[in-house]
Amino acid sequence: MTFNNAFLSLSNFIPEIFLFSMAMVVLLIGITNPLKKYVVSLTIGSTLIALFLCFWGYTEETVFMFNTSLIKDNATEFFKILCYGIFLIQIIVSQKYLKNKNLISGEFYSLLIFALIGCLIIISSNNLIVLFLGIELSSLSLYSLIALNRTSLISGEAAIKYFVLSIIASALILFGFSYLYGITNSLVINEISTYLLSNEISNLYLFSYILIFIGVAFKFAVAPFHMWLPDVYEGAPLPITNFIASIPKIAFFVFAYRFLNDNQILFEDNFSKFILYLGIFSIFIGNMYALAQKKIMRMLAYSGVANSGFIFLAIFTSIDFNFSVAAFYVITYTITTVSAISIITFISSNKFDLVYIKDFKGLSSKSGLVSILFMITLLSTAGIPLTIGFYAKYLVLDALVNQNMIIIAVIVVLFTVIGLYYYLRVIWFMFFETGFNSLIKVNGIYYLAVLSIIPFSIIAIFLFPEFAFNYLFSILA
Amino acid sequence: MINNILSLLIWLPIIAGLFILFYKKDDKILNIFNISINLIVFILSILLLNNYDQNSSNFQFVENIDWIPSLNIYYFLGVDAISVLLIFLNTIIFLLVSLYNSTLNLKKRNQYYSSFLLANGLTIGVFSALDAILFYIFFEALLIPMFLIIGIWGGVNRIYASIKFFVYTFLGSILLLIAFLYINSSISSFSVLSFYDTSFSIVEQEWLFIAMAIAFAIKIPMFPFHTWLPDAHVEAPTSGSVVLAAILLKVGAYGFIRYVLPVVPLGASSLDIFFIILSLIAIVYVGLVAITQDDMKKLIAYSSISHMGFVTLGFFLIFKLFDNTNTNSDIVVSLSGSMYQIISHGFVSAALFICVGSIYDRYKTKKISDLSGLLNQMPVYSWFFVFFALANCGLPGTSSFVGELLIILASFKTSFIYAFLASSTLIISAVYSLWLVKRVIYGELKAGLENSIDANFLEKTILFVLALIILILGIYPDYLMSYMNMTLQNITNNIIIKI
Amino acid sequence: MITMTHYLVFSALLFCISVAGIFINRKNILLLLMSIELMLLSVNTNFIIFSHYSNDITGQVFVFFILAVAAAESAIGLAIIVSLFRARNSLEINLINKLKG
């Protein structure tokens, strides 16, 4: 029985296990000089295989593994596949950049894979211990990845800041866990949720949830727990930023989903208001800070803060919807950010690092395609029609209006207008100004093809969104 | 094919525009391609115009496809007479613009053409969408090509102007979205037809009205929201200004007559006095402002604003008219006046901007103080210019007179003061138009303005066509009037059953 | 008589002290690591108390995991600090503000 269970669990856990072992392999061949050059291809290959395995092992019904400490259902599989895909794009695009910064090494990629696995574990965990381990696995590897570029001052600084603050966050989460454990005598998440069916919400329960979600807010970089984000964006090597901006967000969205899905706490007024106002505040802070930024990455970071605020609003609206709105927003935001940062990575993978917004001057005359891709990405982030960003914002607003929170909807919308301004600023530098830095070379059809995947899908999904909505609705029902 | 001609009209130019992005080699081929696409679209719109049955009052060429049923958003197209006429205006203006563009020497020609083609398709989409969100999407998306046109090919302050244009109109339109969402949340449908059946409380209607009206008032633009237009016009390239004045302002007006008046008549009728006053301010005050502008484009921009003041006046008089005389005939007169003014202004302003643009192409200045006595140098242009200036000041026999007459008539039926202020435009518009003519066209040729060539054949054709249209519309307005009549009757009924 | 509440309050105080330690200390980064450790330990006490009072062993299992992770944390933390020191020969926190705004 137990063996059977263990076997089943293992069989369902193959992709992660494979990836894990490949990470070791990558680490090993990284230190052996002749094989060093295969690191990248090996990483890509193993990720592809893992992705394939994930598809192969896909099953409709929900499976609990390692006696309910891990869960595998449509949602987890979907988000895992998404993570794999994003991860692939990131490592493919980042090669040239890393080569220039000579960061390509076994440990780099193995750490990256470990971070990915951490996130995958967060996604599929159903037990607080496993969840904690997943969080720590990803964050530990990310600390070291950020600091990996030993020569630069700022990356060290970014690392230390991220390190300290995110440990505070984990500690808060753990604190919340401990109380939950105390109340429910269980470390299994859905047991914790179902606990409320028999008993009503105690203040301690509420507090622990708030502690946990402050931790989540930190991971999403929702104001006022956002300060680490811009520094990390600026300090870390771009591929790492790319990773931090995307995959952990998805993971922590699933985390939030696990904790809130069919959980009465969501209807507790204090809690939902907490989420709501945190979100609004974050939108305010994010946009206000982003407006004055001179550096592109910091601007993106603050726009990320604003978007995380939107994500929280979306989570709030899950009161009478299910989480599909939030999920859609998270996915939209993640892939647009990935696209944006990947394009920046691609552009600055030469002698010249693209740091300031004004460095985009006259990009369009250099390469029309890249600038158009970047424009699409930015417009999507701003939520202009013809991009899925519009639907993301639209759904949130729709939900708000349906809950008769029109004032809040209007306020939020006005902040998006501020947001629009700083995205347009980048666009105008790309298209309206002239004189692009000659050090920058934008070529390589192979890269351009990869880069254009996301923007085109952005447009495509805008034109035919129905299936996406239905799919999300079904998996998160 | 005739059944989904609307989709054809919308998507043909858009796809062509995207396609043209990838070809940048030969300018001649680009010109031919661009013009032919616009020509095809124009011919299609003529087909539309002919096959539209003007005696039926309901929407025709309807296409209703599931798009996002889960959000009650449908790909719902259809036209009534006003849409048809505006689409026709749109296509003919874009055709002329494409002809004009082929005479210019441009950087990034293919991108320029593609933005215009996109704008063409999207505008047709705006005029034919019957689903609010679809409308909104076209409405918003229309900003992007215009933004690029002004920003990339514009003048010195192009960035300021384009950003102002984009952000300002976006700010307005986003409130529109909220309003639509609100309506949807209560009737769970975005179709215009079901919008017309709504019955909100008066307070709700007032708020909805404010939200929507601001959006369209910025677009038209009405008086306090108008300052983006002169900047946009001054900085935009000639063809950009033409499209802006002839088409984009009409989008706002169309929004009023399609989404505001029939949907929230109670709100509109309880707040109409403000909008009447604003329109009158636009007519008188903005007209006065136009007089001493030194930049020709700015002058024409301000005159456009004051002419659009007439349109909005015609729209918002209807409630007072209905209170005075409980018949809908006066309302129809007023609305017809506005619609006629919209169409006529489309042609007149386009023509004026083309004239100014060609002067600019020759002398690289738009300043009135730098110009004088052009009649000596380029008579053909100058006579066209004089003609269009006269048309601009509403001379009988030109199209602008008809709309103004009807609107003054309607305004007199509500109040003498309105009529008096409205008719003061006869003086004011004459002052700014003819003073402009006196300073630019007449007089001795200023030194340094020699050696410029007169209109070439293509430009002559464009201007001649425009002049001809303006004259025909002025001499035989009844064609359009009877064309629109049923539709306007229908809209009027939609409005008055609710008040 | 010492009840569960006292223990909880104790651990909460411990937590607060450690957090305070993070932002009151403006000299040395190493102190940061210590207060982080303290923070995690306060969580541990929580778990132990709960598992003791509801004699359920899983909580204490969790504690072991946390301890292990804490060790790893401090290891990596030290590593980062070393690289930071390499880069700028000081562990003054006041100097760590290249990234701001």
Place this chain on the structure above:
Amino acid sequence: MEKLIMYIPILLLISSVTTGLLSKRLSNVHAGIISSSLVFVSLILSLFICFNIFSEESNILYDDFYQWISIDSLSIGMGFLIDKLSAMMTVVVLLISFLVHVYSIGYMRDEKDFKRFFSYIGLFTFSMILLVISNNLIQLFIGWEGVGLVSYLLIGFFYKKESAIKANLKAFLINRIGDMFFIIGIIMVFTLLDSFDYKTIFLNLEAFDIDKLDYIYGFSYLDIACFFLFIGAMAKSAQIPLHVWLPDSMEGPTPISALIHAATMVTAGIFMVARLSPIYNFADVTTDFILIIGALTALFIGVIAIFENDIKKVIAYSTISQLGYMVAALGINAYTVSFFHLYTHAFFKALLFLCAGSVIMSLHHKQDITKMGGLREKLPITFYCFLIGTLCIIGFPFTSGFFSKDLILEVMLYENTNISFFAYSLLLLGALVTTVYSLRLIFIVFYGNYRGGDLNKIHEESYVILTPLIILSFLSLVSGFAIKIFVDLPIFMFGIKDIHYEGLIPFITHGILSPASVTLIIGFLIAKYLYLDNKKISLLSSKFLVMISNFIKTKYKFDEFFLSCSDLMKSISYHAATKFDIKIIDSFVVNGLPRRINRLSSFFRSISSGYLYHYAFLIVFSLVVIFGIILARVL
């Protein structure tokens, strides 16, 4: 018959368009001949129609060419209404126009824009005819603005002359002031009698119960409507204070002054009032106003002519004062009488202008009469024609002017109300003034000795120019005897206004014995004394009279008034544009808000320090705040 009417405007339009558009192909002479012949054909048509109308009683041609607008209740057509009034007006217009066409072939022959000129006058005649034959108010207005447009274009014909383009702008704008009120008047009539169509209007008016009129400040609705309509007429027919454009309009070519600014366009106002006379019958207050305005104009503008030295401007001022006579006649509802004067005046004023033109031409475009003199021998034909014109205008017995002007005075006297008596006295003085300035002109120009240099270079112009003069002088002499027609000319759809008239002979005798002839004699003596014998009257150099004459020389400062108005407008516009539109709306609100937001954001940015412990502190602080709030809520 109806068909024929349609051809008149079409022919005129053709002449205008061909000469305008085919200007490259055609030679000057051909263009001139084509358009003149087209006008001639339409003249023949109009004569035919006119005779047809007069042949049988109360025969009215009425139809629509096409429907201009029809929105269910509102319907406006483009059509014609030919009764005796419009038939005769058509003939007059076309006749003068034809003569001016012919004259212009000679006069304009060495202008480079010859064809443009002909296309203009073609267009003018077209729109004048549109105005005259119109059967509704909107078409009337269209023609009204049309003629205004052409006058604008023609005054600015020499577009390089600063004075010319100033004058044409002025003319158009002042006419626009009139038109603004005119359109309101039209709309007022429409709203009362809900139609633009004369027939319907008058029928509804008959049906309308006048007691039910609503009164605003004691003026009846119709009074106000007619008042607004009349302001339009004041602008068009150059009545005080909107007369200022007409003297300046002399910047245009002389044939134009004859055609537009003397014979036809300026009388459009008179025609309009006569056409709408059934309405004016109900507007007593307004008619009194009209009477006063007319009388004042007749006298005081006439006085200016005495001190004017530009030959064309003298005639222009005389035109204004003659229009004053017509308007005054309208003021006592004697529409036919005023129309009679319109008709005679059309001939002799055109004659005077054309003569002046030929003088100017033979003096190589010199217009200052102080530089002329003694041209009698050199330009005999011109002189005699001019003399005939002058005799007509001063109302010398048996000339046309005598009949029309005396008829006006007669009727005025016959009205005997206080106002009409006052007006009568003004008009009588006006007659005196007229005599003085007309004779002054002829004495200074044709008598005495030449002050312009060598007299021998001057000679008569070609017969292309002289024939029209001769024809016109003939018409001016005889046209007066048609008085009977006018006296019992019925106004459309209404009866004949009974005018005190017992037949030709008694009228003539009575006229010769009337005070008018006394003024004639006095005027002649004064003019002879001052201008022919160049004697000084010590009385005139007295301080008071000098002061008065100086004041008159300033033309009563009307121009300055309008100038200051336009300056005011400009400064308002300038301040509105810079202060309000740019400063307040744009800089303060539209750009000001974003600017403030930007400042706020950079302020935020400046306060974030980047210290780790600040971050940590902020986290803890917000933690505390959140918990505080929630504790406050739950406990």
